[in-house]
Amino acid sequence: MLFASFRYSGEYGGLAPWYYIEDGGFTLDLTLENWRRLFETEIYLSLLIKSLTYALLTTLICVLMAYPLALMIARSSKRYRDLLLLLVILPFWSNFLVRIYAWMIIFSPQGALTAALNVVTSALGLEPISLMFSSTAVITCLVYVHLPFMILPLYANLEKHDNRLLDAAQDLGANRFQCFWLITWPLSLPGIYAGAVLVFIPSLGIFAIPDLLGGTNGIMIGNVIKQQFVESRDWPFGSVLSLVLTAITLLLVLLAAKLGRPAGEDNGKK
Amino acid sequence: MLEIIDVSRRFGDFVALDKVSLHIQAGEFFTLLGPSGCGKTTLLRLIAGFDHVDEGEILLDGKSLTALTPEQRPVHTVFQNYALFPHMTVAENIAFPLRMAKTAKPVIDLMVREILEDVRLPDKANHYPNELSGGQKQRIAIARALVNRPRLLLLDEPLSALDAKLREQMQIELINLQKEVGITFVYVTHDQGEALALSHRIAVMNKGEISQIDEPSVLYSCPDNRFVADFIGQCNLLDATVISVGGRHLRIAINGLGELDVCPNPEIDFAEGDSCALTLRPEKIRLAATLTKEDDEVLFSGKVHDMLYLGDVTVYIIELASGVLIEAMLANDAPGRTRLFDTDDAVQIAWRTDAGHLVP
Secondary structure, three states, rough: OOOHHHHEEEEOEEEEEEEEOOOEEEEEOOOOHHHHHHHHHHHHHHHHHHHHHHHHHOOOOHHHHHHHHHHOOOOOHHHHHHHHHHHHHHHOOOOOOHHHHHHHHHHOOOOOOHHHHHHHHHHOOOOOOOOOOHHHHHHHHHHHHHHHHHHHHHHHHOOOOOOHHHHHHHOOOOOOHHHHHHHHHHHHHHHHHHHHHHHHHHHHOOHHHHHHHHHHHHHHHHHHHHHHHHHOOOOOHHHHHHHHHHHHHHHHHHHHHHOOOOOOOOOOOO | OOOEEEEEEEEEOEEEEEEEEEEOOOOEEEEOOOOOOOHHHHHHHHHHHHOOOEEEEEEOOOOOOOOOOOHHHEEEEEEEOOOOOOOOOOOHHHHHHHOOOOHHHHHHHHHHHHHHHHHOHHHHHOOOHOOOHHHHHHHHHHHHHHOOOOOOEEOOOOOOOOOOOHHHHHHHHHHHHHHHOOEEEEEEEEEEHHHHHHEEEEEEOOOEEEEEEEOOOHHHHOOOOOHHHHHHOOOOEEEEEEEEEEOOOEEEEEOOEEEEEEEEOOOOOOOOEEEEEEEEEEEEEEEEEEOOOOEEEEEOOOEEEEEEEOOOOEEEEEEEEOOOOEEEEEEEOOOOOOOOOOOEEEEEEEEEEOOOOOEE
C-alpha cells in the first residue's frame, strides 16, 4: 500500500505501471503527487480531524455509559451476572446493518422520537429539528454499536477486583467516593484502555454508519477512503488516506499499551 | 476501654455470636481464639464496623460505636491477605490513612519515614507491594494501620500466610511493636500456640460463645471446661465420675483406670456422683521402663502403642492393660540417643495427684 501511494492511478482506475521502457531505457514512474494532494487539500485533513473527534467522542460517551453498567454487573450476585452479560451481547445476534436500519426508523422525520422532540421544540417556540442525517445520529449509532466492546473488557477488569481493598480503604478512613476514586478507578484503568482501543479504532474507520445515517454532514474519513477505492477508483490516493489512518491508529494503540501497563503490575488481581 | 455488651449476630438461622460480652483494657494485647466458624472474625468485623450487631452494644471509651461507619471509627484493621493497594507505592499505602485524615503533606512524609523505621523497612518506601516478600508486606500492612495511631488495632489472622520460621520472628516483632506504640491490639487467630505466645489475655470462643477469658498460663493449666482443655495444647481428657468428696483429695473413678485421687478444682464444688473429666497434660506424666510410686502419685503399667518423633520431644501413646490410651511426652535430652522406647516396649507411667485438672 505504501508503494501504491507513490504511483499514478491508471487510465481506467486502479494503478498505472510503475515504470516504462523508452528507447531501451528503464525509467521509474513514481510520484509524490498523492501525498501533496493530502496536505494541500484542506478538506481531507479537516475530515480526518472530524473523524478523530467523532471517534474520541464515541469513546468518551462509551466510557461514561459502560462504567456504571460494568460496575453494576461486576457487583451483582453471581445468579444474575450471566443473564446481565447475555443482555449486553444480545444485539450481536442480529446483523450489524439491520441494527443501523433500525436506527434509521427511529431517527426518521416521521419516527416517534423525532415527533416527540418536535412537540417539545414547538412548545418552546423553536424550529422543528431533524435527527436523521446529522452528526448526532452518527455518534448515537456509533455509541450504540460499540458499547458492548467497552462494557466487556471493563467488566472483566472490575470483576477481578479484590473487595477487601475497599474494606481496607474504608477502614483507613476513606468515604464511598474516595474508595471509588482512589481504589476502584485507578485499578480499572487497564480495562478502560482496552475498551477504548476496541471502540476507538473501529469507530475511526467506519463507513457504513455515516453512509446510512450521516447524510452530507456526517461523512467520515472511512467514507472517503471507500469512495477513492470503489467509486473514484483512485487507488493511489486511497492508499495515502488509508496509510495515514493506519499510522494514527498504530500510534494510539502503542500509547494505550503503554498506559495500560502502569506500575504495580498485577493491578488488583490476586 | 472497649466494652462488648451482650452482642448477638445471626445470619439467617445460623447464630454467629450469642450474647457475647467482653471487656478489653487499654494497652492490652487481647486475642480472640477459636476454631473456624466460632464467631471470632464476625466479632472483629462488628468492632471494625463492616457488619452491624443484631443485639447488644459496643462501647469504645464509653461511647457507642453502633452509629459510626467504618471510616468514622478510630479503629484500624490488619487484614489476613494484607489488602495493600497494588497501584500505590509502600509510602503511598502508608500515607493513605493520613491523607484521609487531611494531615499536612510535610507531616505525612515525616510520619511515613518514622513508621518505616519502626518496621525496619526504610529503604522500601518507593517499592510497589508486589515487589515485597510476604513478611515485608505484613509489616507494611501493620505500619499502614498504625501510622495515624488508632485507639484500637484489629488484626485478623495476620500471620497465617507466612511460613513457620517467619511467623515466629514476626510474633516477637509484634510483641515488641505493641509494647513500643502502646496501642490496644485485638488479635484474631485459630492458632493456639500463637495466641499463647502473644497475648496478655485470651478469649477462647466456641460456637458463637465465649468459653473462657484468662491469661495464657491460666488457660493452659486451669481450663474451665473440656473444650478449652482440648483446644489449647495437647491434653488427655478422661471421663470420670466423682466417688467421694471431702478431705484433701477428691476420689474419682475413670473407666479402665479404676479409682484414683485428684486435687479438687478450687473454682468448682463437685458432689458425689457428678460426672466430670480429668484433664492431664502429656508433659506432666512421668514415663520410664520401671518407676517407683512416690507419695501423692498414681502409677499404671502399659506398653508403647504409637509414637511421634518431634525432634526436641517424642510423644508416646501408651496403651494401658485395660486398653485406655494415654499420651505422654519425653524430652530427647539424653546424649547420643534419639528416642528411649520402641513400639510395644513395656513401660510405666505415673502422675502426681495435683498434675491433673478436673473440669465439669
